[in-house]
Amino acid sequence: xxxxxxxxxxxAPGKPPPPPPQSQVSMAxxxxxxxxxxxxxxxxLGAMNEPFYLLRELPVGNELTGNTNLITHYSLEHAYNKxxxxxxxEKLSNFLPELPGMIDTLGSQDGSxxxxxxxxxxxxxxxxNPLTGAMLTGFRLxxxxxxxxxxxxxxxPPKKKSKHKHRHHRPQDPLPPETPSDSDHKKKxxxxxxxxxxxxxxxxxxxxxxxxxxxxxxxxxxxxxSSSSLR
Amino acid sequence: xxxxxxxxEEHLEKFVENIRQLGIIVSDFQPSSQTGLNQKLNFMITxxxxxxKCRQQLHDINVPLEAFEYIDQGRNPQLYTKECLExxxxxxxxxxxxxxxxxxxxxxxxxxxAKVFPExxxxxxxxxxxxxxx
Numbered sequence: 001x002x003x004x005x006x007x008x009x010x011x012a013p014g015k016p017p018p019p020p021p022q023s024q025v026s027m028a029x030x031x032x033x034x035x036x037x038x039x040x041x042x043x044x045l046g047a048m049n050e051p052f053y054l055l056r057e058l059p060v061g062n063e064l065t066g067n068t069n070l071i072t073h074y075s076l077e078h079a080y081n082k083x084x085x086x087x088x089x090e091k092l093s094n095f096l097p098e099l100p101g102m103i104d105t106l107g108s109q110d111g112s113x114x115x116x117x118x119x120x121x122x123x124x125x126x127x128x129n130p131l132t133g134a135m136l137t138g139f140r141l142x143x144x145x146x147x148x149x150x151x152x153x154x155x156x157p158p159k160k161k162s163k164h165k166h167r168h169h170r171p172q173d174p175l176p177p178e179t180p181s182d183s184d185h186k187k188k189x190x191x192x193x194x195x196x197x198x199x200x201x202x203x204x205x206x207x208x209x210x211x212x213x214x215x216x217x218x219x220x221x222x223x224x225x226s227s228s229s230l231r
Numbered sequence: 232x233x234x235x236x237x238x239x240e241e242h243l244e245k246f247v248e249n250i251r252q253l254g255i256i257v258s259d260f261q262p263s264s265q266t267g268l269n270q271k272l273n274f275m276i277t278x279x280x281x282x283x284k285c286r287q288q289l290h291d292i293n294v295p296l297e298a299f300e301y302i303d304q305g306r307n308p309q310l311y312t313k314e315c316l317e318x319x320x321x322x323x324x325x326x327x328x329x330x331x332x333x334x335x336x337x338x339x340x341x342x343x344x345a346k347v348f349p350e351x352x353x354x355x356x357x358x359x360x361x362x363x364x365x
Contacts, residue, residue, distance in 0.1 A: 051351070051354050052351075052354075052355065052358075055355075055358070058359060065326070065330060066322075066323055066325075066326025066327045066329070066330055067326075067327050067330050067331075069323065070319065070323050071316070071319070071320060071323070076316070079312070079316065080316050080320075083309060083312050083313040083316055084313055084316055084317060088307060088309050088310055088313050089307055090306060090307060090310070091305065091306070091307060092301075092302060092305045092306060092307055092308075094307055095307045095308060095309060098244065099247060100247065100251050103305065104305040105305055106303065106304060106305060107302070107303040107304075107305075108303065113303040114299040114302055114303055115299060115300070115303055118296070118299070128276050128277075128279045128280045128283065129276070130273050130276050130277070131269075131272055131273060131276065136269045136272065139268060139269065139272060140265065141257065141260040141265075141268070142260065143260055143261055143262055144259070144260065145258065145259045146257065146258050146259070151258060
């Protein structure tokens with residue numbers, strides 16, 4: 001194939017060879033300059049092309065990176081030690097010990113969840129007005145205790161935790177009112193506890209009496225007949 | 232800032248206590264308790280008024296929704312704070328590890344390239360300068 005625009009090769013004497021394609025290189029270099037609209041970025045690229053192809057400038061460094069301890073940077077050591085150094089208790093009642101009621105249950109069970117409050121916000125904007133006498137007549141109640149299904153026995157405030165661990169664990173629900181059978185049982189228990197103490201005291205008293213009596217042989221030993229008299 | 236929280240907390244505690252006492256009155260109602268009941272009902276309304284007044288002081292306070300999830304599950308919301316801090320620290324350590332690894336890789340690569348292509352690396356260092364100390 002004979003290139004166009006050039007003389008036949010090698011057959012015509014004295015004609016200079018075709019010029020080397022150097023303009024193509026210069027054209028390539030000049031291209032960034034010709035496209036003046038996208039000047040700065042491409043000029044930079046063009047400048048950075050030498051001596052390495054596609055060598056770009058390094059990105060601007062950020063002062064705050066993952067190399068820094070961000071807890072220290074934002075002065076959160078105290079918070080970190082407070083929450084992560086000690087054991088945080090699991091239950092909500094440990095966070096709100098003064099709040100009465102069963103707060104450790106799921107909010108979705110009794111419709112008291114905060115999520116439902118967000119999804120269905122209540123009507124707001126109305127003012128709070130005190131109840132008048134006529135309105136208060138609607139709150140006249142029947143005397144007597146509530147029916148069983150409506151009783152909320154867990155409305156008493158939880159008792160403060162005692163420091164001594166050997167004491168009985170504080171129940172979530174308050175103790176129900178003492179029934180007659182319970183009180184009798186406690187009284188009986190008290191009597192049982194007292195009886196051996198009473199017996200011992202009586203035994204000791206009798207021993208002392210026997211020691212000081214003139215009939216005593218002088219031996220400090222309990223007599224078998226004395227125990228039978230204590231009944 | 233803590234004062235407005237203390238103020239709200241005080242009002243809420245009084246409100247809750249009032250409701251608790253109301254429940255006690257209602258659980259075993261007597262005719263003589265009617266006056267007390269009416270008083271408690273009006274205390275409830277004034278309590279709501281006081282809480283509503285506190286709202287204006289706290290309009291710029293944002294609470295993360297994830298903390299609400301903990302409360303709805305009956306869990307201590309401080310666990311959310313604890314887990315946030317732990318996750319932040321873990322991610323911090325992870326990113327620091329990546330930075331350290333990449334820094335070591337870069338210095339190793341430069342040193343090896345300098346052995347193989349000393350002239351080119353000299354030109355590279357002339358353009359970018361020496362590597363900043365890590």
